Amino acid sequence: EQQSSHPVAAAVVEAAMEKQLSLPRAGNLENVAGKGVMSMIDRRPVLVGSIKLFQDTDWYSLDKDLEDTISRLEAEGKTTMAVSHDGKFLGILALADTPRPGIHQILDKLRELGIQKLVMLTGDNQKVAEQIARQVGVTDVNADLLPEDKLLAINKLKDAYGTVAMTGDGVNDAPALATATVGIAMGGAGTAVALETADIALMADDLGKLPFAVGLSRAARRIIVQNLAVSLGVILMLIITALSQSIALTGTVIIHEGSTIVVVLNALRLLRYR
Incomplete structure (x- = not known):
């Protein structure tokens, strides 16, 4: 060992x-x-x-x-x-497995973010898995799984729900991490294979960062959509004004450069995300 x-x-x-x-x-x-x-x-x-x-x-x-x-x-x-x-x-x-301190509260935060389906995939036996699941507040348990079984479970969840995120740390998790829409590896205890396969690594094995990562990702997506709307809107307006010659060249430059500053400042709001 x-x-x-x-x-x-x-x-x-x-x-x-x-x-x-x-x-x-x-x-x-x-x-x-x-x-x-x-x-x-x-x-x-x-x-x-x-x-x-x-x-x-x-x-x-x-x-x-x-x-x-x-x-x-x-x-x-x-x-x-x-x-x-x-x-x-x-x-x-x-x-005997012992849940990480505060894991129940972390899962509650994920539910508050709208993630209602929380599933445990484990190679442990069913009774062990159910006992841990009761302690941490997970209702769906798939136990006695080999690596290929975890992969199959992820594919079934993707078919049912469209997008699936998986958190894992071992060699046995690597195929499922690669197949999930978003693979999240535990940075400290995670094996090299899991870390290389995953899209995100939680450093220091802090699962408390998981709700933060989900929230930050959603905030980033919103800002990307806003910035695209501003950029495309300004470009469309400039095309129309250029064709109609209703604004002087100096004005169009100011509007274009001004929109660039707006986009940058809007993106910088992510630095204040909590």
């Missing part, structure tokens, strides 16, 4: 460091999208991941005790990862 950039991996490594465990270095890390990681320690394979990772591997047989333990932990709202070394299960790691 030391070589993985996934937030869950970071949590596992941090817990190990706190316990002052001696951590051998693993080599040849392979990310299995949406399922876990595979590597080698002492030239023997190590797998850490969800139960799907082992179900897709022919040489692992899952005993009932293991499956019952995973089911019990997931029923408690925990994300589980089984750990195996050289074909033998060593144990299960259980983690």
